[in-house]
Amino acid sequence: MTVGRLGKPDRSESFGEGLLGTILDLAHELPPHRVGLVVAETVGRLGGRSPQILLQDYGQQRLVPLLAEGLTGGEPLSIDGSEAGRCFLTSLPVELALADGVRVHVPLLDGGDQTGVLAVTLDAVDADDRRLLRRIAGLVADLLQTKNGHTDLFFRTRRSEPMSVAAEIQWSLLPPLTMTMPRVAVAGVLEPAYDVAGDSFDYALNGGTLHLAMIDAMGHGLDAATMATVAIGAYRHARRISVELSEIYLFMDRAIAEQFAPDHFVTAQMLRLDTTTGRLQWVNAGHPAPVLIREHRVMGRLDSPTTLPVGFGGAQPQVSSVMLEPGDRVLCFTDGLVEEHESGKEQFGEDQLIDWVNQLEKADRSVRAVARDLSHTLKRARGDATSDDATLVLLEWRG
Template sequence: MSVRPASVGSFLRAAPPDRLPEVVAHHLRTWYPVDAVEMLLSDLTMSALWPVIDPESPAGGPLEQRCFGSQQPVSDNGSGKLLLPLTTWGDRLGVLRLQLTADPGQDALAEFVTVADELALAMRAADKDTDRYRQVARRQRLTMAAELQWELLPGRSLGGERFRLAGQLDPAYAMYGDHYDWSVTDDRLTITVLNGDGDGIEAALLTTVAVNAMRNARRSGANIVEQAELASDAIYSRYAGQSHVATLLLEVDLTGGAVEAVDAGSPRALIAHEGDIRGVSLEQQLPLGMFGDSRYEIQKFQLEPGDRLLVVSDGVHAATPGGRPPYGEAGLLNALRRTRLQPPTEAVGTVIRALRDYHAGAEPADDAVIVCLDWLRRTA
């Protein structure tokens, strides 16, 4: 009598990087009352879920979107469908869709969740070695500038016991110089939002220099002042002051909620708490790379448990489509209030959609970035 393997993980590690969904499908059909398996991945705009194993099978509908948004398993007893979120370290990848032939029982349901978690982790590792999953996620061709920007991104969401974090870029397929970056180490979460000068591939190259200079400094143990100064020097040595990068650098103490900031330009921070929204008052310093040997100072503010910190680029707060008032004066606040009950992963999409509606069909003059952080609580 065959004994069911304890884990699908060993099979995933032995599989070619482009065949992970098929390995999981074979495992589930062999050992469980499962008739069909499909993996659906989110597109770049986070607005639709697309099949991988059989591209002709149905795309994600309301149930799949509910699973993706809630990050909880969803079952439809009438059709025998079971949906499981594919997520790793808070980064939402998609949904695993199973067609069951019988009630699997509670033990099997727990095992399905484990299989989905192992698949998501393997997908994250395999992403650099195959184009298969990226080809599903992009529904049209990216510009070269957008290709550079997507390669730079750390992910689209991140989470832990003490925080939830998400970011979104728009337009996904033709962005320019706006960008975000983050990293968590021990009790410190570093977040940067950038608005590179210019447009097209030149803006993307400028942002690439800035992001990698700050990462180089950060990974060498430098604080955010040293990160800003190294990046500023690198940009100035390359562009001699002709191009610069407006940047907001933040370092959050996840234990106590203290935030250190270097405000080097146009991205703005806001704090929302129980429906109240206030801007974070920071003294703006010179954008990175404007002058040689620029020096920066740290400013501080405090988060309280339950606070939501939002950072937006000038493509959001300063958008004036058709001569309308800047979006940040009223439209942004209204959009943020609608996100009060949404997790950061959903809130960033709500704000971006509201910004598109504000343009009323007009072509945006700039790309846009929003990053949303929920600091949950102090730990004992």
Template structure:
């Protein structure tokens, strides 16, 4: 037994010595009592044996003498001392290996198509003993589909470890002793893109970089992998994987613009022409800074016509908008697109007054050829330094103010007519533009009537009261803002038997210096 333990400990020490000899971090090591092995760095590129040479004076041999077996305790002490001596070199070697992995992804993705991304990431981390698969969420946030060259089965967002990772934004460990797995959220900024599955090497594998596969071992050496690096679960590995997943998220969304296959995976089925139009106009569904989080949701994702949302962040200011165009067809989508374009165009001309923004939308809607349609809207502008909110309702349902887990009021300022119908008024006291002073931690929920007017089979409305109750329940759970909206949407869908009869939009804003912590992994 003692000899077996010694063999394992000595093998571990030899593995580390080989690793750092490969990276040129160690002085010559003594392999046997009569043989000195020089790393390639010190021997002109080849390993050299010098019979009879003396070991470096600062290190003594831990090889057992002829006919002797060291005690387990002394062998453990020797191995522990060697491990401590190599800690700094090991960290530098691993950092260098990760740097090569990141460089591999950056270099390869310049010319890559969307369906090659997962394979590129996987190839980059193989020398570290990892295997990865990139999974992308659909617009309905119901399934996670592997981004592989061949079609692969999707995983449900509900009831799976992958889905739990997606919902919570946290790194989730899974698998069993034979197959250890980490699920890592993939974000583009703070927009939820999907998850990355990272398979860690089998602890019993002699070459973690190849996962014990002889063919993989040959390929690993051919790629110049050198001595294998052991990737073990811990804070350092999770930080590297989180950064890799973030880079992957940026690349996926960049490739989405010109990859129909990625768009099909994201849509998880055909989109109506109106939906195709609006989804290309909308900003990401989640955005965060140090003191504000904005999350949005639009359903039914494949049949949406007149609903939309918009936001903008410049310095201390965040502009917010929710739209509901009359009708449920392509003309409704075109009308909403005109309203969004008018307000964005005015804003980018440095117009910030809410009444002036609405007037620009009125002008463009009434002068655009075609049927005279209109759009209800809620426009707002938040000072994220002071919490001062100015808002304007254009024939739209009033937003809900959530404070300390409870809906404390509706922001029910006197509305002006919908956009596209000229209105008069001023922004003075008692005018159409109202103000509200937010408190740190407040949430503001803007929505369209497709939420409250959703009917079940008996004709009962979902209603404002049920929306208030669900909003308070999710607030009490301290869920991330995007997950709060996903669950609200699921409740509305369940109320209507799984299919919405009207467009439904939600926009949630949280003003808090800690809100950003809910959309990023807490362990990083």
């Protein structure tokens, strides 16, 4: 710490504070379409050029350049097989030597989620550059998240094909697809990304307790999306007034029964994890049983007593529980993931799901990378057939 003549710390602005202060000072009233100009000005003072903000598309296949003043455009990059994609998947900076300098890719991390990648070219890179770029990327990620609710610019960038109205509703319901915290991590994938209707999930980390729900509303299109909206809304309401898991089911059941015809229903799985002890509790309402993964191998299903799907007026369900070990992962999925089949052939099946989990699970891979690869691999193994929503959520207790 530098001390001035009167014994006070030196409070004059340093170069690094000036860089970060540029973003902070402008952030409050910055129009979303001018984010690129602020980023370009900031990295330009560091000697950076050709800045790009690369956002993940909804299908989780490509990183798409944000087209905004001050930023460099270009073609979308495949997440698999590009330097930017490697940065995105590992959440670590990646540097690429060029004829005229070094292209630096820095992850845009926000609250454990990853918005995308910031890419910039410098003549040379040292430890100070890396530190400042990492901090700039952190502020830019927060800025994108803050401005996201004020504009359609980022939504449009992330779309690589037309989206149905039902899918529009479902995506507006979702929390961030990924959350990574010291004790727990969550990652989810929805398929088909641009036409999903009845599947959804939700989670919240309240103190030391992680709450997680996965639902599958019957049918397709707007009817299914509307039911899913009511079910998630009822789940959040019950969760936020701190009722027990079995009572959350009753809240959701009553909401669906009161709003829809008697033959309408939603299957659901509600979980609660004590992130301090690893105690996992869950309630199953007509949903496929979760799968427990330990030491990167499937140990088996978390079977439990089930009650009727939400909306059918089932009895108050029994709460099941298990003690997880540090590093354990729990895979929740909707039936579309295993019931899909090519014309004239058998269903994909849970055995194939388990086989692929065992192949893709590795010690050095994050839940986000595994969940994404699992969803895409299963889709390819089904012959790219997705006649029903196929959603999965991977939960890890880190201990």
